[in-house]
Amino acid sequence: MDKTSPVHAPMSQFAVAGDELMIGGEPVSRLAARVGTPFYAYDRGLLSKRVAELRQALPAAVKLHYAMKANPMPALVAHMAGRVDGIDVASAGELKVALDAGAEPAEISFAGPGKREAELSAAVAAGILVNLESFREIGLLAGISQQLGLPARVAVRVNPDFELKASGMKMGGGPKQFGIDAEAVPQALAEIGKAGLAFEGFHLFAGSQNLKPEAIVEAQQKSFELALRLAQDAPAPVKVLNLGGGFGIPYFAGETRLDIAPIGANLAQLAERAKTALPQAELVIELGRYLVGEAGVYVTRVLDRKVSRGQVFLVCDGGLNHHLAASGNFGQVIRKNYPVAIGNKMDATAREIASVVGPLCTPLDLLADRMELAPAEPGDLVVVFQSGAYGASASPQAFLSHPPVAEILVG
Numbered sequence: 001m002d003k004t005s006p007v008h009a010p011m012s013q014f015a016v017a018g019d020e021l022m023i024g025g026e027p028v029s030r031l032a033a034r035v036g037t038p039f040y041a042y043d044r045g046l047l048s049k050r051v052a053e054l055r056q057a058l059p060a061a062v063k064l065h066y067a068m069k070a071n072p073m074p075a076l077v078a079h080m081a082g083r084v085d086g087i088d089v090a091s092a093g094e095l096k097v098a099l100d101a102g103a104e105p106a107e108i109s110f111a112g113p114g115k116r117e118a119e120l121s122a123a124v125a126a127g128i129l130v131n132l133e134s135f136r137e138i139g140l141l142a143g144i145s146q147q148l149g150l151p152a153r154v155a156v157r158v159n160p161d162f163e164l165k166a167s168g169m170k171m172g173g174g175p176k177q178f179g180i181d182a183e184a185v186p187q188a189l190a191e192i193g194k195a196g197l198a199f200e201g202f203h204l205f206a207g208s209q210n211l212k213p214e215a216i217v218e219a220q221q222k223s224f225e226l227a228l229r230l231a232q233d234a235p236a237p238v239k240v241l242n243l244g245g246g247f248g249i250p251y252f253a254g255e256t257r258l259d260i261a262p263i264g265a266n267l268a269q270l271a272e273r274a275k276t277a278l279p280q281a282e283l284v285i286e287l288g289r290y291l292v293g294e295a296g297v298y299v300t301r302v303l304d305r306k307v308s309r310g311q312v313f314l315v316c317d318g319g320l321n322h323h324l325a326a327s328g329n330f331g332q333v334i335r336k337n338y339p340v341a342i343g344n345k346m347d348a349t350a351r352e353i354a355s356v357v358g359p360l361c362t363p364l365d366l367l368a369d370r371m372e373l374a375p376a377e378p379g380d381l382v383v384v385f386q387s388g389a390y391g392a393s394a395s396p397q398a399f400l401s402h403p404p405v406a407e408i409l410v411g
């Protein structure tokens with residue numbers, strides 16, 4: 001082990017001017033004065049920049065989708081819809097936002113276990129692609145297709161026979177509620193053919209929050225091989241091969257940004273092979289967190305400064321009710337601190353050890369545990385970085401009945 005303690009990756013995506021963190025070109029205290037605290041702010045310029053960087057690293061033949069469950073704010077989805085090649089939705093509610101945002105129905109896909117019949121019906125009526133996750137959905141879609149006189153467009157979501165290594169959240173391999181087990185896919189394909197559904201391809205999503213390019217490359221290679229094997233039993237040529245994503249961002253001390261160059265190089269090889277092996281197929285990757293996570297911050301104001309038996313607590317007007325993930329209660333095994341700063345004291349050189357807590361009556365409401373921060377007073381603004389994904393919509397906002405959090409798109 002290195003003797004120096006690990007540090008957070010630099011949050012240099014945001015400028016600093018006159019002691020203030022700048023978000024979308026505006027000082028954080030101005031934004032706070034405009035919308036009140038607490039709030040999330042997402043930077044349009046950073047969202048666009050991330051898409052442009054990815055386009056640069058990925059072969060042109062690979063389509064880039066935004067998985068909007070990472071951040072379903074309508075204005076943000078509209079911004080993304082104009083920049084990516086498609087939107088992945090996980091409910092009829094998200095489908096409505098995607099369509100309202102101007103996404104092309106032909107380029108929307110719908111994955112998720114437990115789709116309600118009304119949701120499947122909405123998907124067929126909208127003309128989007130349904131990623132089938134069970135035999136039940138095949139039967140339901142057959143009925144809906146007949147009723148609407150419109151064959152459902154379907155891809156089979158495959159639960160692969162391998163796992164994504166080093167992934168923060170595994171969503172494929174072994175027994176899973178997602179997708180159809182690879183070994184059962186030939187039977188599903190036969191039923192899709194019999195039911196007269198419009199088969200378009202396969203969807204594989206092995207996991208989320210991966211920071212190891214070699215693990216992502218391996219998962220994409222294995223997914224590709226598996227799809228080639230399964231395609232032999234398909235009732236129609238494969239038009240779409242969605243290889244998932246799972247690209248991570250650095251949250252915790254010691255983590256570094258994902259190197260996407262090897263992933264792009266591997267996808268270029270796969271795209272080349274697809275030309276002969278699956279000549280009608282378009283390769284797709286779908287990303288949520290990686291596209292939006294680093295472009296957003298959560299901002300909460302210090303209400304109280306307490307010292308309890310020598311330990312400093314900055315008590316703020318928001319906490320886990322708005323940002324469950326930063327509190328460490330959204331799938332983390334061991335709680336670690338997100339990158340946090342005092343957003344209106346960015347030039348301060350003095351440091352103290354302080355804990356940042358929210359207003360809830362539970363010890364789980366912790367945004368920073370004994371971190372080195374600029375000394376802060378009531379009125380100062382705590383900024384939690386890496387907060388553009390799985391923030392507001394992934395938090396229990398009704399818990400303790402505080403006001404909901406504001407969300408703004410800036411820049």
Ligand SMILES: *Cc1c(COP(=O)(O)O)cnc(C)c1O
Binds near residue numbers: 088286287
């Ligand atoms: C959640 C999800 C994503 C997005 O995952 P990220 O880690 O945010 O990139 C993509 N595809 C599917 C099927 C998902 O369920």
